[in-house]
Amino acid sequence: MATTSVEELAKLAAANSQKANVLAVASGKGGVGKTNVSANLAICLAALGKRVVVLDADFGLANLDIIFGINSKYNLSHFIKGCRTLDQICHTTPSGVDVICGFSGIDSVTGVSDFVRERIIRTLETLSDNYDVIIVDTSAGIGRMVLSFCMASDHTVLVTTPEPTAMTDAYTVLKALTIKRYNGRVSLLVNKASSVAEGKNVYRQVSTAAAQFIGVKLHHTGVLLRDERVSLAVKKRQPVVLEYPKCSTTRALMTVAARLSRVPVSSTAGQSFFKKVVNWFF
Numbered sequence: 001m002a003t004t005s006v007e008e009l010a011k012l013a014a015a016n017s018q019k020a021n022v023l024a025v026a027s028g029k030g031g032v033g034k035t036n037v038s039a040n041l042a043i044c045l046a047a048l049g050k051r052v053v054v055l056d057a058d059f060g061l062a063n064l065d066i067i068f069g070i071n072s073k074y075n076l077s078h079f080i081k082g083c084r085t086l087d088q089i090c091h092t093t094p095s096g097v098d099v100i101c102g103f104s105g106i107d108s109v110t111g112v113s114d115f116v117r118e119r120i121i122r123t124l125e126t127l128s129d130n131y132d133v134i135i136v137d138t139s140a141g142i143g144r145m146v147l148s149f150c151m152a153s154d155h156t157v158l159v160t161t162p163e164p165t166a167m168t169d170a171y172t173v174l175k176a177l178t179i180k181r182y183n184g185r186v187s188l189l190v191n192k193a194s195s196v197a198e199g200k201n202v203y204r205q206v207s208t209a210a211a212q213f214i215g216v217k218l219h220h221t222g223v224l225l226r227d228e229r230v231s232l233a234v235k236k237r238q239p240v241v242l243e244y245p246k247c248s249t250t251r252a253l254m255t256v257a258a259r260l261s262r263v264p265v266s267s268t269a270g271q272s273f274f275k276k277v278v279n280w281f282f
């Protein structure tokens, strides 16, 4: 019979109590595909056996619910105000991914009391214990809120298209994170490329500029081609990986998800992700 040493048991316990890996999906330019990437990668990661929750943190124009086909009366603002519990605003989708819907207009929840802030943090921290991956779909740009979510995450996936404006804006986000001394991993996902070669070239250009001018290593997450099936799926309020499970974009998204799932979990940001975020906001 195999014996288990105390050290092995301790390692096992540590592995089981591991906090979720927090992945922020960000971009400089709007409309590059962050919400679609967040939703579809979440489903692919769930298919790889991860427990995944997606948080819609695009407080200006929250629309993750549309892509997942969720009709929700309640969202984060109801939870923050204390009218609904976390369970009541967290929707389990048929793919197994849980979704926390965002809201439009942050003004409605600013200035909460210390007591309420502690309640929010304590409750949200339970997400870190109950999931392997927390994907945060942010809004475009380098606003305070977006940067706060990225700064508190373990890994920021910057999404760009091959357009020079989108590339420059992605570089600007990376620069802003570097100035703030972000210690997580940053990687680039090129979306809406016309070929894999074009996508790789975009990565080469942005990563070379990052290394040369700001001395930062930008990792490569992958390339997704422009594919009209993405918007056809959105029109049906379905993520493309569910609507077209056998198409090339679904295969590419699975490859990206597999790559992301192999990145070792950093032990720094995950534990206090929600504490940092909530304290920055209120």
Ligand SMILES: Nc1ncnc2c1ncn2[C@@H]1O[C@H](COP(=O)(O)OP(=O)(O)OP(=O)(O)O)[C@@H](O)[C@H]1O
Pocket (backbone or CB within 6 Å): 027, 029, 030, 031, 032, 033, 034, 035, 036, 037, 058, 061, 138, 139, 140, 191, 192, 224, 225, 226, 227, 228, 229, 230, 231, 232, 234
């Ligand atoms: N690979 C793709 N091929 C074709 N169209 C795509 C692709 N990815 C996203 N789109 C389309 O681009 C548009 C913007 O996508 P999405 O809403 O995911 O971007 P976003 O970065 O989240 O935008 P915002 O900055 O407004 O939050 C949508 O119409 C979507 O269908």
Ligand SMILES: [Mg+2]
Pocket (backbone or CB within 6 Å): 034, 035, 036, 058, 137, 138, 139
């Ligand atoms: Mg979006």
